Amino acid sequence: MLNCHMDVVAEGDPDAWEYPPFDAVIADGHLHGRGSMDIKGPLALQTYAAAALKHRAPGDVIVAHTVFEERGGWGMEHLLANREVEPAAVIIGEVTQGDITTGHRGRGEVEVVLRGLAGHASAPERARNALDLLPTVLRALEDLAGRQESDPILGKASLVPTGIDVLPESRNVIPDEVVVVVDWRVLPGSTDEELVGQVQDSIARHLPEVPPGLRLEVRMAKEHQQAYTGHHEVRDLFTPGFLMDANDPVILAAAQAVGKREGSGAAEIRPWMFATDGGWSSGVFGIPTLGFAPGEERFAHTNRERWELEEARWAFSRHSDLILAVQRVLA
Secondary structure, eight states, X not given: OEEEESOOOOOOOGGGSSSOTTSOOEETTEEESTTIIXXXXXXXXXXXXXXXXXXXXXXXXXXXXXXXXXXXXXXXXXXXXXXXXXXXXXXXXXXXXXXXXXXXXXXXXXXXXXXOBOEETTOGGGSBOXXXXXXXXXXXXXXXXXXXXXXXXXXXXXXXXXXXXXXXXOTTEEOSEEEEEEXXXXXXXXXHHHHHHHHHHHHHHHOSSOOTTOEEEEEEOEEEEEOTTSOEEEEEOEEOXXXXXXXXXXXXXXXXXXXXXXXXXXXXXXXXXXXXXXXXXXXXXXOOEEEOOSSOGGGTTSTTOEEEHHHHHHHHHHHHHHHXXXXXXXX
Protein backbone atom coordinates (compact mmCIF):
# COMPACT_ATOMS: atom_id res chain seq x y z
CA MET A 1 0.00 0.00 0.00
CA LEU A 2 1.20 3.48 -0.94
CA ASN A 3 0.01 6.05 1.59
CA CYS A 4 -0.04 9.82 1.85
CA HIS A 5 -2.52 11.99 3.73
CA MET A 6 -4.84 14.57 2.20
CA ASP A 7 -4.94 17.14 5.01
CA VAL A 8 -2.43 19.95 5.53
CA VAL A 9 -1.65 22.24 8.46
CA ALA A 10 -2.89 25.85 8.52
CA GLU A 11 -0.96 28.37 6.44
CA GLY A 12 -0.71 31.11 9.07
CA ASP A 13 -0.24 34.69 7.89
CA PRO A 14 -0.23 34.61 4.05
CA ASP A 15 1.82 37.81 3.96
CA ALA A 16 4.67 36.06 5.81
CA TRP A 17 5.24 33.70 2.85
CA GLU A 18 7.77 34.37 0.10
CA TYR A 19 5.12 33.19 -2.36
CA PRO A 20 1.34 33.01 -1.73
CA PRO A 21 0.70 29.74 0.14
CA PHE A 22 -1.92 28.36 -2.25
CA ASP A 23 -0.73 29.69 -5.62
CA ALA A 24 1.51 26.66 -6.37
CA VAL A 25 4.29 28.90 -7.66
CA ILE A 26 7.19 27.17 -9.41
CA ALA A 27 10.40 29.14 -8.95
CA ASP A 28 14.09 28.37 -8.45
CA GLY A 29 13.52 24.70 -9.25
CA HIS A 30 10.94 24.25 -6.48
CA LEU A 31 7.17 24.01 -6.11
CA HIS A 32 6.28 26.48 -3.34
CA GLY A 33 3.30 26.59 -1.00
CA ARG A 34 1.38 24.87 1.72
CA GLY A 35 1.12 21.16 0.98
CA SER A 36 3.70 21.23 -1.80
CA MET A 37 5.94 18.89 0.20
CA ASP A 38 3.67 17.88 3.10
CA ILE A 39 2.12 16.15 1.38
CA LYS A 40 0.30 16.89 -1.88
CA GLY A 41 3.47 16.62 -3.99
CA PRO A 42 4.36 13.10 -2.77
CA LEU A 43 0.65 12.17 -3.00
CA ALA A 44 0.65 12.96 -6.71
CA LEU A 45 3.96 11.14 -7.12
CA GLN A 46 2.61 7.97 -5.48
CA THR A 47 -0.56 8.05 -7.57
CA TYR A 48 1.35 8.21 -10.85
CA ALA A 49 3.91 5.66 -9.65
CA ALA A 50 1.12 3.15 -9.06
CA ALA A 51 -0.41 3.88 -12.46
CA ALA A 52 2.98 3.28 -14.10
CA LEU A 53 3.00 -0.24 -12.64
CA LYS A 54 -0.38 -1.22 -14.06
CA HIS A 55 0.95 -4.08 -16.15
CA ARG A 56 4.18 -4.82 -14.24
CA ALA A 57 3.35 -5.49 -10.60
CA PRO A 58 2.92 -9.18 -9.76
CA GLY A 59 0.59 -8.31 -6.88
CA ASP A 60 -1.83 -5.57 -5.89
CA VAL A 61 -0.68 -2.00 -5.37
CA ILE A 62 -3.16 -0.13 -3.18
CA VAL A 63 -3.17 3.67 -3.26
CA ALA A 64 -4.71 4.89 0.02
CA HIS A 65 -4.72 8.61 0.72
CA THR A 66 -6.13 9.18 4.17
CA VAL A 67 -7.61 12.02 6.22
CA PHE A 68 -6.73 13.63 9.58
CA GLU A 69 -3.12 12.49 9.67
CA GLU A 70 -2.17 15.86 11.13
CA ARG A 71 -4.67 15.37 13.97
CA GLY A 72 -4.08 11.82 15.17
CA GLY A 73 -4.36 9.65 12.04
CA TRP A 74 -8.04 8.79 12.15
CA GLY A 75 -8.15 7.94 8.43
CA MET A 76 -5.39 5.32 8.59
CA GLU A 77 -6.67 3.80 11.81
CA HIS A 78 -10.21 3.53 10.43
CA LEU A 79 -9.02 2.06 7.13
CA LEU A 80 -7.00 -0.72 8.77
CA ALA A 81 -9.25 -1.39 11.78
CA ASN A 82 -12.23 -2.03 9.51
CA ARG A 83 -10.14 -4.33 7.27
CA GLU A 84 -11.15 -2.35 4.21
CA VAL A 85 -7.70 -3.22 2.92
CA GLU A 86 -5.11 -5.65 4.32
CA PRO A 87 -1.73 -4.71 2.87
CA ALA A 88 1.35 -6.86 3.36
CA ALA A 89 3.51 -3.72 3.56
CA VAL A 90 3.05 0.05 3.59
CA ILE A 91 5.20 2.74 1.96
CA ILE A 92 4.54 6.15 3.54
CA GLY A 93 5.15 9.20 1.34
CA GLU A 94 6.31 11.55 4.10
CA VAL A 95 9.54 13.28 3.14
CA THR A 96 12.84 11.44 3.67
CA GLN A 97 15.14 13.33 1.24
CA GLY A 98 15.64 10.04 -0.57
CA ASP A 99 16.49 7.94 2.50
CA ILE A 100 14.53 4.90 3.69
CA THR A 101 12.92 5.62 7.05
CA THR A 102 12.11 2.94 9.60
CA GLY A 103 9.99 4.63 12.25
CA HIS A 104 9.51 7.59 14.56
CA ARG A 105 8.41 8.73 17.97
CA GLY A 106 4.66 9.01 18.42
CA ARG A 107 2.74 12.13 19.43
CA GLY A 108 0.32 12.67 22.28
CA GLU A 109 -1.49 15.91 23.02
CA VAL A 110 -2.20 16.31 26.74
CA GLU A 111 -4.19 19.04 28.47
CA VAL A 112 -3.78 20.29 32.03
CA VAL A 113 -7.02 22.05 32.99
CA LEU A 114 -6.92 24.58 35.83
CA ARG A 115 -10.25 25.76 37.25
CA GLY A 116 -11.20 28.50 39.68
CA LEU A 117 -13.95 31.11 40.05
CA ALA A 118 -14.34 33.94 37.55
CA GLY A 119 -14.74 37.51 38.68
CA HIS A 120 -14.38 41.16 37.72
CA ALA A 121 -10.73 42.16 37.50
CA SER A 122 -11.48 45.20 39.65
CA ALA A 123 -12.34 42.96 42.60
CA PRO A 124 -9.86 40.02 42.61
CA GLU A 125 -10.74 39.14 46.21
CA ARG A 126 -14.14 37.89 45.01
CA ALA A 127 -12.63 35.39 42.58
CA ARG A 128 -10.24 32.43 42.53
CA ASN A 129 -7.83 33.01 39.67
CA ALA A 130 -7.13 29.79 37.73
CA LEU A 131 -3.84 31.34 36.59
CA ASP A 132 -2.49 31.04 40.15
CA LEU A 133 -1.71 27.37 39.47
CA LEU A 134 0.07 28.01 36.18
CA PRO A 135 3.66 28.62 37.42
CA THR A 136 3.65 25.38 39.45
CA VAL A 137 2.23 23.37 36.55
CA LEU A 138 4.87 24.72 34.15
CA ARG A 139 7.63 23.80 36.60
CA ALA A 140 6.19 20.29 36.93
CA LEU A 141 6.13 19.88 33.15
CA GLU A 142 9.70 21.13 32.86
CA ASP A 143 10.75 18.63 35.53
CA LEU A 144 8.94 15.80 33.73
CA ALA A 145 10.56 16.76 30.40
CA GLY A 146 13.97 16.34 31.99
CA ARG A 147 13.16 12.80 33.14
CA GLN A 148 12.08 11.31 29.82
CA GLU A 149 13.42 7.95 28.62
CA SER A 150 15.61 7.61 25.55
CA ASP A 151 15.88 5.12 22.70
CA PRO A 152 19.27 4.50 21.02
CA ILE A 153 17.76 5.02 17.56
CA LEU A 154 14.74 7.27 18.03
CA GLY A 155 16.33 9.46 20.68
CA LYS A 156 14.71 10.90 23.77
CA ALA A 157 11.00 11.34 24.31
CA SER A 158 10.21 15.04 24.63
CA LEU A 159 7.37 17.17 25.89
CA VAL A 160 6.83 20.91 25.79
CA PRO A 161 3.90 23.25 26.51
CA THR A 162 2.71 24.70 23.21
CA GLY A 163 -0.37 26.68 24.18
CA ILE A 164 -2.33 28.28 26.99
CA ASP A 165 -6.06 28.87 26.47
CA VAL A 166 -7.78 31.18 28.99
CA LEU A 167 -11.54 31.40 29.56
CA PRO A 168 -13.32 33.77 29.66
CA GLU A 169 -11.25 35.43 26.97
CA SER A 170 -11.96 39.01 28.05
CA ARG A 171 -8.87 40.64 29.50
CA ASN A 172 -10.77 42.45 32.23
CA VAL A 173 -12.11 39.21 33.69
CA ILE A 174 -10.32 36.93 36.16
CA PRO A 175 -10.38 33.54 34.39
CA ASP A 176 -12.05 30.49 35.85
CA GLU A 177 -10.47 28.07 33.37
CA VAL A 178 -6.97 27.78 31.96
CA VAL A 179 -5.96 24.94 29.62
CA VAL A 180 -2.25 24.20 29.20
CA VAL A 181 -1.59 22.24 25.98
CA VAL A 182 1.36 19.83 26.01
CA ASP A 183 2.91 18.37 22.84
CA TRP A 184 4.53 15.06 23.81
CA ARG A 185 6.75 13.09 21.41
CA VAL A 186 6.57 9.58 22.85
CA LEU A 187 8.51 6.38 22.34
CA PRO A 188 6.77 3.29 20.88
CA GLY A 189 4.60 1.45 23.38
CA SER A 190 3.37 4.54 25.22
CA THR A 191 -0.36 4.74 26.05
CA ASP A 192 -2.82 7.51 26.85
CA GLU A 193 -3.14 6.29 30.43
CA GLU A 194 0.63 6.37 30.99
CA LEU A 195 0.95 9.93 29.70
CA VAL A 196 -1.85 11.24 31.89
CA GLY A 197 -0.48 9.38 34.90
CA GLN A 198 3.03 10.79 34.46
CA VAL A 199 1.76 14.36 34.32
CA GLN A 200 -0.46 13.82 37.37
CA ASP A 201 2.45 12.37 39.36
CA SER A 202 4.81 15.20 38.42
CA ILE A 203 2.27 17.87 39.36
CA ALA A 204 1.57 16.10 42.67
CA ARG A 205 5.28 16.26 43.54
CA HIS A 206 5.29 20.02 43.01
CA LEU A 207 1.80 20.64 44.34
CA PRO A 208 0.92 18.06 47.05
CA GLU A 209 -2.38 19.81 47.75
CA VAL A 210 -4.47 22.03 45.48
CA PRO A 211 -5.42 25.28 47.30
CA PRO A 212 -9.07 25.71 48.33
CA GLY A 213 -11.32 27.03 45.58
CA LEU A 214 -9.09 25.74 42.78
CA ARG A 215 -9.22 22.47 40.86
CA LEU A 216 -6.91 20.66 38.49
CA GLU A 217 -7.48 17.96 35.87
CA VAL A 218 -5.13 16.17 33.47
CA ARG A 219 -6.63 14.65 30.34
CA MET A 220 -5.83 13.67 26.77
CA ALA A 221 -6.84 16.36 24.32
CA LYS A 222 -9.93 15.41 22.36
CA GLU A 223 -11.26 16.76 19.10
CA HIS A 224 -14.53 16.36 17.24
CA GLN A 225 -13.55 15.28 13.74
CA GLN A 226 -15.84 14.99 10.73
CA ALA A 227 -14.77 13.42 7.46
CA TYR A 228 -15.96 14.55 4.04
CA THR A 229 -18.31 11.53 4.06
CA GLY A 230 -20.19 13.01 7.03
CA HIS A 231 -18.91 10.37 9.46
CA HIS A 232 -17.74 11.95 12.71
CA GLU A 233 -16.18 10.98 16.02
CA VAL A 234 -14.71 12.56 19.15
CA ARG A 235 -11.11 11.32 19.25
CA ASP A 236 -8.03 11.49 21.45
CA LEU A 237 -5.19 13.31 19.74
CA PHE A 238 -2.66 10.50 19.85
CA THR A 239 -0.46 8.97 17.16
CA PRO A 240 1.55 5.86 18.14
CA GLY A 241 5.27 5.52 17.50
CA PHE A 242 6.95 2.59 15.77
CA LEU A 243 10.37 1.31 14.77
CA MET A 244 11.24 -1.30 12.16
CA ASP A 245 14.47 -3.28 12.45
CA ALA A 246 17.00 -1.71 10.07
CA ASN A 247 18.02 -5.25 9.06
CA ASP A 248 14.48 -6.35 8.24
CA PRO A 249 14.50 -7.87 4.71
CA VAL A 250 11.84 -5.38 3.57
CA ILE A 251 13.96 -2.43 4.70
CA LEU A 252 17.18 -3.79 3.19
CA ALA A 253 15.47 -4.55 -0.13
CA ALA A 254 13.94 -1.07 -0.23
CA ALA A 255 17.26 0.65 0.46
CA GLN A 256 19.00 -1.40 -2.22
CA ALA A 257 16.25 -0.75 -4.78
CA VAL A 258 16.22 3.01 -4.20
CA GLY A 259 19.96 3.57 -4.04
CA LYS A 260 21.55 6.95 -3.57
CA ARG A 261 20.63 9.99 -5.61
CA GLU A 262 24.31 10.73 -5.97
CA GLY A 263 26.95 8.02 -5.85
CA SER A 264 26.54 4.27 -5.56
CA GLY A 265 25.28 1.89 -2.94
CA ALA A 266 22.08 1.50 -0.97
CA ALA A 267 20.02 4.39 0.39
CA GLU A 268 20.63 5.55 3.94
CA ILE A 269 18.40 3.95 6.58
CA ARG A 270 17.19 6.12 9.47
CA PRO A 271 14.08 7.17 11.43
CA TRP A 272 11.93 10.27 10.92
CA MET A 273 11.94 13.10 13.44
CA PHE A 274 8.16 13.56 13.21
CA ALA A 275 5.09 11.33 13.49
CA THR A 276 3.25 9.75 10.53
CA ASP A 277 0.40 7.37 9.77
CA GLY A 278 3.00 4.60 10.00
CA GLY A 279 2.39 4.65 13.75
CA TRP A 280 -0.95 3.01 13.04
CA SER A 281 0.07 0.63 10.25
CA SER A 282 3.19 -0.71 12.00
CA GLY A 283 2.88 0.35 15.63
CA VAL A 284 -0.70 -0.89 16.10
CA PHE A 285 -1.50 -3.28 13.25
CA GLY A 286 1.97 -4.82 12.87
CA ILE A 287 2.28 -4.24 9.12
CA PRO A 288 5.85 -3.73 7.82
CA THR A 289 6.08 -0.01 7.12
CA LEU A 290 8.76 2.24 5.66
CA GLY A 291 9.04 5.75 4.33
CA PHE A 292 10.39 7.12 1.05
CA ALA A 293 9.78 10.50 -0.58
CA PRO A 294 11.66 13.55 -1.82
CA GLY A 295 11.76 16.66 0.33
CA GLU A 296 13.53 18.14 3.36
CA GLU A 297 12.02 17.83 6.84
CA ARG A 298 13.17 21.35 7.79
CA PHE A 299 10.59 22.92 5.46
CA ALA A 300 7.60 20.99 6.86
CA HIS A 301 4.99 23.05 8.72
CA THR A 302 6.77 26.32 7.91
CA ASN A 303 5.97 29.33 5.70
CA ARG A 304 8.97 28.33 3.59
CA GLU A 305 7.48 24.98 2.49
CA ARG A 306 8.85 23.91 -0.90
CA TRP A 307 9.47 20.77 -2.93
CA GLU A 308 12.54 20.36 -5.15
CA LEU A 309 11.33 19.25 -8.58
CA GLU A 310 14.55 17.61 -9.74
CA GLU A 311 14.62 15.48 -6.58
CA ALA A 312 10.95 14.68 -7.16
CA ARG A 313 11.74 13.44 -10.69
CA TRP A 314 14.51 11.24 -9.31
CA ALA A 315 12.28 9.82 -6.57
CA PHE A 316 9.54 9.08 -9.10
CA SER A 317 12.04 7.14 -11.19
CA ARG A 318 12.91 4.96 -8.18
CA HIS A 319 9.36 4.08 -7.15
CA SER A 320 8.82 1.21 -9.57
CA ASP A 321 11.96 -0.59 -8.43
CA LEU A 322 11.08 0.12 -4.80
CA ILE A 323 7.58 -1.30 -5.04
CA LEU A 324 8.64 -4.37 -7.00
CA ALA A 325 11.52 -5.06 -4.58
CA VAL A 326 9.18 -4.99 -1.58
CA GLN A 327 6.70 -7.24 -3.37
CA ARG A 328 9.43 -9.78 -4.14
CA VAL A 329 10.47 -9.97 -0.49
CA LEU A 330 6.88 -10.53 0.60
CA ALA A 331 6.01 -13.03 -2.12
